[in-house]
Amino acid sequence: MSVFYFDVLQDGDLEIDHVGIECRDIEHAQAEAHRAAIEMAMDVHSSQLALKIVVADQNYRQVLWLTISIDSGEIQPSVEMRH
Numbered sequence: 001m002s003v004f005y006f007d008v009l010q011d012g013d014l015e016i017d018h019v020g021i022e023c024r025d026i027e028h029a030q031a032e033a034h035r036a037a038i039e040m041a042m043d044v045h046s047s048q049l050a051l052k053i054v055v056a057d058q059n060y061r062q063v064l065w066l067t068i069s070i071d072s073g074e075i076q077p078s079v080e081m082r083h
Contacts, residue, residue, distance in 0.1 A: 002058050004029040006036060009052040026063055029055050033066045047072045 003020040006029075023029040033053045041049055049070040056062050 004032070004058070004063075005056040005060065006033060007054045007056070008036075008040070009054070010040065011048075011050050020058075026057075030064055030066075033064070037066055037068050041068055041070060044070070 001022040001024060004023050004026075005017040005020045007017050008015045021029075021032055023032060033055050037051060037053055040051055049068065051068045053066045054062055055064045055066075
């Protein structure tokens with residue numbers, strides 16, 4: 001097991017992970033990044049989300065990244081053209 005650090009940039013705010021998570025390998029770290037991103041996206045209470053997770057290994061070397069962008073809104077009914 002190795003420690004991986006998951007720094008999060010969300011809507012312009014950077015949160016540095018000083019603790020890290022023990023993972024079996026980089027694939028496990030990537031799965032953890034996906035899980036965390038999905039959980040964060042589910043907690044958003046606005047119509048927009050810009051999220052980036054940068055994963056670093058135990059030597060603080062960046063090894064992978066993940067981005068999610070969500071933009072949602074209501075569809076406005078179209079106005080019929082009358083002749």
